[in-house]
Amino acid sequence: MNLIHNIKKNIVAVLGMAMMIGLSVWSLTSEGTENSKAVTPVEKAEPALYWYSVSSSNTLGAQLNSTPQTKSESMPGGSKQITNCQDELEANCIVGFATPQSPGSPAPSNPAEDHRINQSNN
Incomplete structure (x- = not known):
């Protein structure tokens, strides 16, 4: 009888602990799925x-x-096509610059990928 009286007395504390554990688990698992989507x-x-x-x-x-x-x-295939080069080989076909250049100037030896279109394979 004494055991039942103690359980009744502490039922609010036990339910509160169960709710905290449940919310913690839910929070951790939902946080993981949000991060994977991000x-x-x-x-x-x-x-x-x-x-x-x-x-x-x-x-x-x-x-x-x-x-x-x-x-x-x-x-x-581009909306403003200016070359027939397909960007297939290692040799540069055309190169791009942020500012206008002087024709006859040396071309860069290794321009960035988005600053060059290489020659075609045919």
């Missing part, structure tokens, strides 16, 4: 550039566009 790759925006042809002697040729445009826009 990890999404961020695409880097392509820079808009002035594009120049590159000669076999690695010098800049004529400027191919009058206003800056991205690599995707400049390639075959």
Whole structure:
């Protein structure tokens, strides 16, 4: 009889502890799913550039566009296509710069991926 009296006396404390444990578990598991959804790759925006042809002697040729445009826009199938190069080989076909350049200047030896369109394989 004494045991039942003690349980009745402490029922609020026992229920409170059970609720705290339950809420803690729920909080930890829901936090984990939110974090897994939050990890999404961020695409880097392509820079808009002035594009120049590159000669076999690695010098800049004529400027191919009058206003800056991205690599995707400049390639075959792009909205502002300025080259037929497919970006398949290692040799540069055209290179892009943030500011206008002088034709006849040396072309960069290793421009960034989004600053070059390489020659086609055919």
